[in-house]
Amino acid sequence: MTESFDKKTFLASLTNRPGVYRMHAEDDTILYVGKARNLKKRVASYFRGSGLAPKTRALMQQMRNITITVTNTESEALILENNLIKEFRPRYNILLRDDKSYPYIYLSTDQDFPRLGFHRGGRRGKGRYFGPYPSAGAVRDTLSLLQKLFPVRQCEDSYFRNRSRPCLQYQIKRCSAPCVGFIDKDEYAEDVRNTILFLEGRDDAVIERLVERMEEAAARLDFERATVYRDQIGRLRALSEKQYISTDAGDLDIIACSTASGSSCVQVFTVRGGHHLGNRAYFPKHTAESEDAEIIAAFITQYYLNEGQGGGSRRPIPTQILVNHALDEADWLQTVLGEQAGHKVSIHARVRGERARWLAMATQNAEHALQQHLSSKSSLTARFEALQDALGLEAVPQRMECFDISHTMGEATVASCVVFDSEGPNKSDYRRYNIEGITPGDDFAAMKQALLRRYTKLKEGEGRVPDILFIDGGKGQLRQAGEVLAELQIPDITVIGIAKGPERKPGEEDLFLLGHSTPFILPADSRALHLIQQIRDEAHRFAITGHRQRRARTRKRSVLEDIKGLGPKRRQQLLKQFGGLQGVNRAGKEDLVRVEGISPALAERIYDVLHGDNP
Numbered sequence: 078m079t080e081s082f083d084k085k086t087f088l089a090s091l092t093n094r095p096g097v098y099r100m101h102a103e104d105d106t107i108l109y110v111g112k113a114r115n116l117k118k119r120v121a122s123y124f125r126g127s128g129l130a131p132k133t134r135a136l137m138q139q140m141r142n143i144t145i146t147v148t149n150t151e152s153e154a155l156i157l158e159n160n161l162i163k164e165f166r167p168r169y170n171i172l173l174r175d176d177k178s179y180p181y182i183y184l185s186t187d188q189d190f191p192r193l194g195f196h197r198g199g200r201r202g203k204g205r206y207f208g209p210y211p212s213a214g215a216v217r218d219t220l221s222l223l224q225k226l227f228p229v230r231q232c233e234d235s236y237f238r239n240r241s242r243p244c245l246q247y248q249i250k251r252c253s254a255p256c257v258g259f260i261d262k263d264e265y266a267e268d269v270r271n272t273i274l275f276l277e278g279r280d281d282a283v284i285e286r287l288v289e290r291m292e293e294a295a296a297r298l299d300f301e302r303a304t305v306y307r308d309q310i311g312r313l314r315a316l317s318e319k320q321y322i323s324t325d326a327g328d329l330d331i332i333a334c335s336t337a338s339g340s341s342c343v344q345v346f347t348v349r350g351g352h353h354l355g356n357r358a359y360f361p362k363h364t365a366e367s368e369d370a371e372i373i374a375a376f377i378t379q380y381y382l383n384e385g386q387g388g389g390s391r392r393p394i395p396t397q398i399l400v401n402h403a404l405d406e407a408d409w410l411q412t413v414l415g416e417q418a419g420h421k422v423s424i425h426a427r428v429r430g431e432r433a434r435w436l437a438m439a440t441q442n443a444e445h446a447l448q449q450h451l452s453s454k455s456s457l458t459a460r461f462e463a464l465q466d467a468l469g470l471e472a473v474p475q476r477m478e479c480f481d482i483s484h485t486m487g488e489a490t491v492a493s494c495v496v497f498d499s500e501g502p503n504k505s506d507y508r509r510y511n512i513e514g515i516t517p518g519d520d521f522a523a524m525k526q527a528l529l530r531r532y533t534k535l536k537e538g539e540g541r542v543p544d545i546l547f548i549d550g551g552k553g554q555l556r557q558a559g560e561v562l563a564e565l566q567i568p569d570i571t572v573i574g575i576a577k578g579p580e581r582k583p584g585e586e587d588l589f590l591l592g593h594s595t596p597f598i599l600p601a602d603s604r605a606l607h608l609i610q611q612i613r614d615e616a617h618r619f620a621i622t623g624h625r626q627r628r629a630r631t632r633k634r635s636v637l638e639d640i641k642g643l644g645p646k647r648r649q650q651l652l653k654q655f656g657g658l659q660g661v662n663r664a665g666k667e668d669l670v671r672v673e674g675i676s677p678a679l680a681e682r683i684y685d686v687l688h689g690d691n692p
Contacts, residue, residue: 082142084124091117095154096147097161100140100169109136109169112158114151114409131601132366136169152413159378171363171375180216181208182276184229184269189262190255191269192237193229195220207276209392210347219276224251226275226309227268232256284310329397329432332377333439334369335447337614338607341367342450343376344443346435349395356439358446364602370402374410377424381414394418400426401440433677434667451611457501460611463604464545468571468590474544475499479612480527480558481549483620487517489628492527493620496543497612506540509623524554528561536565543570549613551576552589559591575613586610625686637661640679640686647674651683662687 096116100109113119123129123137148154162170183196184205191204195216200206210216220231230237230252232244237256246252253260253268267290274283291306331346341363346356361376381394394414403426404410414422428436450456465473477497484490490512496503510530515522535542546562548554555574562570576596578585586606587596599606629636635658637648654672655661661669661683669680 082140087143088117088121088124091120091145092147093117094147095149095151096145097154097157098146099144099161100136101142101144102139103141105142107161107165107167108139109167110158110161110165112151112154114154116145116147120145130366132169132364135364151409152416155378155409155413156382159382162375163379163383169364171361171367171372180210180213181206182210182216182219183207184273184276188234190230190237190265192234193220193223193231193272194233205273208349223272223275227272228253229265229268229272230255328395329399329435330395331399331435331439332373332380333401333436333443334373334376335440335443336367336369336372337447338451338611339602339604340447340451340456340607341369341372342443342447343372344439344446345380346439346442348435356442358443358450360447360450366601368402370404373400373402374404374406377410377414382417394422396420396422398422398424399428399432399436399439400424401436401443402426437666451607457499457608460604460608461499464608467599467603467605468545468573470544470571473499474571476503476541476543477545477547477612478531478543479547479549479616480524480531481613481616481620482512482520482523482527483617483624484512484518484523485624485628487519489624490515490517490523491620491623491627492523493616493623494527494531495612495616495619497608497615502615507619509619511627520550521553521557524548524550525557525561528558529565532561532565532567536567542567545571545573547609547612547616548572548574549616550574551587555589555591573609575609636686637683640682642679643683647672647679650674 093115095112095114097110097112098116098120099107100111102108111119120143123133129137146157148157181196181200183194183202184207185191185203186205187203195213196206197213208216210219223229224231224246228246228251230246232246232252240256243254243257243259244252247254247259253265255265271283271286274286287306287310291303291310294300294303294306329348331344331348333344333346335342335344341361343359343361344356345359359376361372363372363375377398377400381392383392394417398414404424407424407426411422411424425432461473464470475498479495479497481493482490483493492510492512494508494510496506508531510527512523512526515526534540546558548558551574555572558572558574562568562572572591574589574591576587576589578587578598585598585601586609587598588609589596599609625636625639629639635648637643637651637658643651650672651661651669652658655664655668664684666677666680666684669675669683670677675683
């Protein structure tokens with residue numbers, strides 16, 4: 078900071094009231110916007126002599142001035158912070174990049190024959206709005222399903238008013254043709270009522286009404302009408318079983334965050350009226366050091382408090398929000414969201430039973446979506462180009478290989494080789510090597526053997542020479558790679574050792590280039606570093622999975638015996654319940670939990686051991 082900023086005088090003048098602070102760069106650009114319950118304490122925490130996170134240290138090195146806005150309440154501070162972040166998009170804030178408004182199903186209520194349709198934008202027209210849905214596709218899928226259940230019209234009013242004969246929708250039994258008087262108002266209104274009940278999640282009430290109508294029609298000997306009701310009941314039951322994941326939890330959102338290689342995915346599952354309406358992945362922009370809990374807290378604020386596109390209405394806030402990380406500001410967020418929603422809002426991270434399964438599903442989807450995002454063509458291209466710049470290469474690398482070693486105190490040592498090219502992981506070229514004939518636990522010898530076996534085959538004409546060879550290890554492993562390549566006379570490969578930093582934290586890796594004695598360190602937000610982390614983590618996953626499999630075979634006993642907490646009685650229970658190890662292998666986590674003595678944590682351990690990912 079410049080000498081012109083007198084922190085002692087500035088801190089002494091700060092109030093203890095709530096408010097918002099803005100940190101400015103030398104050119105007055107806003108670097109960061111933050112909120113505080115107590116401005117004096119919060120701002121003073123940035124000037125501690127030690128203990129600041131890397132992200133905060135980088136921020137304070139650029140900060141030249143701080144401006145303050147005092148608010149009457151903590152809630153006002155949170156809302157003002159959100160508005161300022163949206164307006165100025167500061168570099169060090171987490172930004173939700175989503176400029177679309179939210180899709181709904183709209184039902185007009187001021188017409189004799191109401192219309193059902195897709196809606197996005199402000200909710201200004203007279204009628205009912207159901208949602209929001211996570212995507213336009215989810216709305217269209219639901220509208221299509223509703224046409225099969227209750228033939229309420231979905232055509233535009235101008236089209237409806239000018240019909241002289243039924244359209245194709247009537248021919249395929251997707252509409253009852255109110256436009257030409259093929260159905261009276263009372264009967265049509267019944268379909269509308271059932272549609273509303275269904276969209277509110279009250280399937281049972283719809284079925285009860287239809288059963289009553291079917292029995293009444295049968296008593297009148299109107300068997301044709303009774304058959305229509307019977308078919309509607311059958312379709313509705315099948316729909317409830319197959320098209321939705323149901324819950325008794327009512328309205329809730331499940332928000333899970335996963336972070337890897339400098340990127341994050343926030344997955345949102347939407348449940349309304351007990352129906353899972355779908356899910357959507359978001360990829361917020363943030364600095365590399367941001368924690369998952371911090372990302373979720375910032376996401377929740379922007380997700381629920383920002384207005385939709387074109388000044389549309391805010392997203393409705395459910396009564397419950399489940400998150401996969403505990404939030405320091407949960408109480409504050411609950412208060413503000415409750416004030417905006419007009420009802421109590423609770424945020425939970427520790428949940429059990431059905432809600433725990435929802436949260437686990439959302440977390441798994443966030444992890445999967447993040448891996449897809451990292452492997453996307455555009456993301457990979459940018460990372461490959463960043464790696465070219467970082468290493469000073471003449472051309473963008475086209476093929477990279479990474480080796481890792483895995484063992485348990487020298488037992489069942491396995492080496493892995495994973496391959497990345499311009500399309501991402503090239504799993505057909507992955508290889509594992511069972512290491513033999515070395516001193517147990519000698520990682521250097523294990524690495525040398527794996528490299529010799531790999532590149533001897535290459536010299537014989539099998540495979541392609543990589544542009545870059547990564548070794549998961551420091552100088553010792555790197556030296557082995559150099560010796561092998563020299564022995565086999567394979568030139569022009571850039572060889573890099575990836576060593577964990579002093580605190581063994583992601584983003585602080587030391588990178589050793591073959592032929593150089595001192596390491597180089599890439600910034601934590603470097604795309605090149607993120608690519609290196611991705612290929613290193615994939616090599617580690619592939620190695621440890623192979624090691625576990627080999628260890629189980631070597632010990633000539635059931636893989637279940639290696640699972641901590643799974644004693645003889647519980648193993649016997651499992652095998653009896655599922656008819657043997659193959660049955661246990663096919664079981665999901667929820668199936669395993671149903672066995673007496675198997676807790677959710679133990680079920681997850683069993684599942685992970687039996688389903689080690691293969692390429």
